[in-house]
Amino acid sequence: MHVIERDALTALFVALRQRAFRLLGPTVRDGAIVYDELASPADLPQGWTDTQDGGTYRLVRRNDAALFGYAVGPHSWKQFLHPPTVRLWQAQRDGQSFHIRAEQPEQARFAFIGVRSCELHAIAIHDRIFLHDAYVDPVYRARRENLFIVAVNCGQAGGTCFCVSMHTGPKVTQGFDLALTELLTGERHYFVVETGTARGAEVLQDIPHRAATAAEEEAAAAVVARTATQMGRTLHTAGLQELLYRNIEHPRWDEVASRCLTCGNCTMVCPTCFCTTVTDTTDLTGAHAERWRQWDSCFTTDFSYIHGGSVRTSARSRYRHWLMHKLATWIDQFGTSGCVGCGRCITWCPVAIDITAEVDAIRTSEHRAAAEGKNDANA
Amino acid sequence: MVYTPEQQPVDTAFPDPMLPRLYRVEQVRREIRATCTLALVPDNGTTAFSFAPGQFTMLYVFGIGEIPISISGDPAQPHLLVHTVRAVGPVSQALQQLKRGDVIGVRGPFGSSWPIEDAKGSDVILVAGGLGLAPLRPALYALLSQREQYGRLCLLYGARTPQDVLYARELARWRGRFDLDVYVTVDSASTAWRGQVGVVTALLAKIPFDPANTVALVCGPEVMMRFTTRELQERGLSAVHIFVSMERNMKCALGFCGHCQFGPTFVCKDGPVLRYDRIQSWFGKREI
Amino acid sequence: MQTLEPILAAHPFFQNLDPRHLHLIVSCASNVRFEAGQFIFREGEAANHFYLLRHGTVQLEIFVPERGPLVIQTLGEGDVLGWSWLFPPYRWHFDARAATLVRAIALDGQCLRTKCEEDHDLGYQLVKRFAHVIMQRLQATRLQLLDVYGVHS
Numbered sequence: 001m002h003v004i005e006r007d008a009l010t011a012l013f014v015a016l017r018q019r020a021f022r023l024l025g026p027t028v029r030d031g032a033i034v035y036d037e038l039a040s041p042a043d044l045p046q047g048w049t050d051t052q053d054g055g056t057y058r059l060v061r062r063n064d065a066a067l068f069g070y071a072v073g074p075h076s077w078k079q080f081l082h083p084p085t086v087r088l089w090q091a092q093r094d095g096q097s098f099h100i101r102a103e104q105p106e107q108a109r110f111a112f113i114g115v116r117s118c119e120l121h122a123i124a125i126h127d128r129i130f131l132h133d134a135y136v137d138p139v140y141r142a143r144r145e146n147l148f149i150v151a152v153n154c155g156q157a158g159g160t161c162f163c164v165s166m167h168t169g170p171k172v173t174q175g176f177d178l179a180l181t182e183l184l185t186g187e188r189h190y191f192v193v194e195t196g197t198a199r200g201a202e203v204l205q206d207i208p209h210r211a212a213t214a215a216e217e218e219a220a221a222a223v224v225a226r227t228a229t230q231m232g233r234t235l236h237t238a239g240l241q242e243l244l245y246r247n248i249e250h251p252r253w254d255e256v257a258s259r260c261l262t263c264g265n266c267t268m269v270c271p272t273c274f275c276t277t278v279t280d281t282t283d284l285t286g287a288h289a290e291r292w293r294q295w296d297s298c299f300t301t302d303f304s305y306i307h308g309g310s311v312r313t314s315a316r317s318r319y320r321h322w323l324m325h326k327l328a329t330w331i332d333q334f335g336t337s338g339c340v341g342c343g344r345c346i347t348w349c350p351v352a353i354d355i356t357a358e359v360d361a362i363r364t365s366e367h368r369a370a371a372e373g374k375n376d377a378n379a
Numbered sequence: 380m381v382y383t384p385e386q387q388p389v390d391t392a393f394p395d396p397m398l399p400r401l402y403r404v405e406q407v408r409r410e411i412r413a414t415c416t417l418a419l420v421p422d423n424g425t426t427a428f429s430f431a432p433g434q435f436t437m438l439y440v441f442g443i444g445e446i447p448i449s450i451s452g453d454p455a456q457p458h459l460l461v462h463t464v465r466a467v468g469p470v471s472q473a474l475q476q477l478k479r480g481d482v483i484g485v486r487g488p489f490g491s492s493w494p495i496e497d498a499k500g501s502d503v504i505l506v507a508g509g510l511g512l513a514p515l516r517p518a519l520y521a522l523l524s525q526r527e528q529y530g531r532l533c534l535l536y537g538a539r540t541p542q543d544v545l546y547a548r549e550l551a552r553w554r555g556r557f558d559l560d561v562y563v564t565v566d567s568a569s570t571a572w573r574g575q576v577g578v579v580t581a582l583l584a585k586i587p588f589d590p591a592n593t594v595a596l597v598c599g600p601e602v603m604m605r606f607t608t609r610e611l612q613e614r615g616l617s618a619v620h621i622f623v624s625m626e627r628n629m630k631c632a633l634g635f636c637g638h639c640q641f642g643p644t645f646v647c648k649d650g651p652v653l654r655y656d657r658i659q660s661w662f663g664k665r666e667i
Numbered sequence: 668m669q670t671l672e673p674i675l676a677a678h679p680f681f682q683n684l685d686p687r688h689l690h691l692i693v694s695c696a697s698n699v700r701f702e703a704g705q706f707i708f709r710e711g712e713a714a715n716h717f718y719l720l721r722h723g724t725v726q727l728e729i730f731v732p733e734r735g736p737l738v739i740q741t742l743g744e745g746d747v748l749g750w751s752w753l754f755p756p757y758r759w760h761f762d763a764r765a766a767t768l769v770r771a772i773a774l775d776g777q778c779l780r781t782k783c784e785e786d787h788d789l790g791y792q793l794v795k796r797f798a799h800v801i802m803q804r805l806q807a808t809r810l811q812l813l814d815v816y817g818v819h820s
Contacts, residue, residue: 089398093442096482098401100398100484130635134389134633135389135634248664276630280439282442289441296636298637304628307467307471307818317665317666317667329643333643509816567737567739568737570764574741577740580810599815599816602815603815606810
């Protein structure tokens with residue numbers, strides 16, 4: 001472990017830029033902390049935090065100058081690695097035939113600043129889907145290959161966070177080049193730094209740093225330990241997949257459907273939701289065609305369209321599909337849960353539907369039914 | 380006997396799976412109403428790919444769009460890529476309009492295939508409904524090409540009316556073989572039709588089979604497959620001896636777009652051919 | 668004279684029927700044969716029999732004025748033809764025509780109804796077997812109604 005002072009962050013930015021990285025990270029815009037280009041540490045949301053609950057997100061001033069003193073906002077890193085719209089190829093008509101021009105995916109050199117543990121898990125989930133399955137997505141690979149990650153251990157949990165339940169945080173454990181823990185003690189503002197890769201260690205050499213003392217390391221460990229106790233939400237995951245498979249026809253799906261607007265916000269803000277659709281277009285002459293890929297949402301009726309009609313027409317089935325995929329079928333498909341406990345779907349749901357509460361409702365009804373069954377047997 | 384759908388290796392000769400390859404229309408055959416069979420050959424510079432029975436491709440019509448279509452040709456003749464297409468949407472309608480010499484885009488082949496290898500030594504029942512005969516035809520070609528490797532072969536085919544019987548001439552030819560039993564039934568007919576009238580599941584009742592040594596390959600509309608799998612199970616066939624070919628919305632065919640999920644399965648990469656025990660608990664559930 | 672009892676016993680419809688009941692039924696049975704094209708019964712006629720098909724194919728038909736005769740269902744060896752004899756007013760609802768040479772066992776409805784009234788065990792056996800046939804045909808009919816092979820939008 002090492003220590004860098006607050007002012008050394010500028011050196012970190014310079015070191016990364018010298019290595020031709022494009023710096024992306026948190027900044028305040030439109031009343032939220034979003035992820036965007038960072039010119040310097042001055043762009044970071046210094047002195048800001050957020051308060052979050054179901055359907056609620058507000059920026060609030062902190063009484064210190066913390067740079068990473070918030071939870072997560074509406075953006076996730078997937079907008080950079082798995083872009084919302086991307087042209088896949090272009091084609092030009094030539095008589096009865098046509099030529100296809102492949103898109104040369106730009107070999108991006110992104111450096112993400114301030115990636116949280118839950119987000120690292122989300123990136124690992126996308127790696128599994130786009131890099132380590134039967135096929136490799138060239139768009140994702142071109143953006144992922146050179147990615148440099150400066151992770152941050154969460155100094156506080158948000159009102160909708162439940163990474164402890166999902167075993168995805170708050171402590172950063174994998175998939176980073178450098179990991180920072182931000183410490184503010186009276187006059188002092190510094191970071192305890194952990195190197196995750198040789199590349200990270202090499203970058204650290206360009207920044208004024210020194211070895212961390214045992215006290216500093218302890219202080220850093222105390223920060224994440226405290227955050228772990230502050231989770232705004234809890235999701236009980238024991239036997240969760242089987243619970244959901246047993247309850248495909250549970251009345252709770254109708255109940256949630258009466259509130260759900262099927263707006264798809266949850267799928268847009270979710271750091272792991274990866275579904276896309278394609279659009280084939282032509283220009284007015286009909287001679288030039290393109291194929292574009294866009295983020296899609298399983299909350300649209302078109303999502304499940306097969307000739308003649310859509311498979312999932314009711315809100316009930318679409319919400320169920322989303323939740324079941326996230327928490328159950330994802331495990332069969334990719335070996336992990338599709339939920340990292342970041343809480344975005346709860347915060348950004350316009351009607352405050354809460355994935356943890358929906359699971360709880362189904363679980364509780366099963367317990368109640370079991371208890372009543374026992375009572376009946378005793379009667 | 381253990382039967383499993385065959386997983387085909389990814390074609391690494393073509394590195395970008397999102398990019399269509401150009402194929403030229405060699406022949407257009409008008410089939411039943413609003414349906415045609417396209418024989419495609421690689422356009423200049425493109426190399427032909429081999430495929431396994433049950434696999435599908437994504438067909439792209441310039442400027443209009445792309446749809447998944449099962450390959451309906453002979454796997455022993457991969458230079459001629461054959462698809463049977465019914466007009467049900469904009470792309471499949473555009474495919475009907477193609478003429479010899481037109482060029483379209485092809486991605487694939489994708490997905491799992493019928494258990495042709497595993498079925499060796501067993502009796503095989505193919506149950507097709509409507510256009511579902513098309514994805515089963517390559518399986519039948521493969522079975523007949525090594526006829527001595529299999530026990531009894533039986534094709535049961537249900538169509539809407541006599542005018543909707545696909546590949547009628549080929550069916551007649553198959554019916555003439557002594558080593559293949561072919562039964563065709565239609566849902567309704569005039570008295571001019573000399574064949575069976577009734578549902579395809581009723582044909583199952585007519586044929587004797589040993590459930591322990593029989594594998595069933597089923598392809599057709601989902602409701603037809605639900606009735607058929609139920610009937611097969613009532614006749615003693617285990618779910619691990621039954622294979623179905625599923626259909627769901629597909630945009631990428633690579634497992635990236637998420638559209639084709641059916642419970643835990645991605646129809647594009649785990650299927651389309653799935654062993655029935657794998658999806659049994661989801662089959663017939665509403666809006667999965 | 669050779670009795671029809673072993674033939675009845677071998678037909679799938681009477682599989683595992685108590686020999687005592689079989690013995691009662693056989694007195695109502697007779698061997699019949701229809702040439703290809705011959706009507707076995709016609710819509711509206713009195714339904715006095717039902718048939719256990721042993722050989723050949725029967726088409727169940729209905730005549731629609733503007734569409735001509737339509738085939739509702741094809742029946743063959745091992746199938747049972749006709750259940751209108753079981754319920755009043757004992758009239759056929761469809762036409763049945765031999766599509767090929769047909770050999771069958773005809774069972775006299777009046778005779779059977781009388782025996783069923785006398786022996787309710789026999790009646791239960793017969794109704795149970797017919798109910799099974801009717802269920803299968805109803806399920807098939809529902810599937811046909813769905814028109815699963817049509818293009819729907």
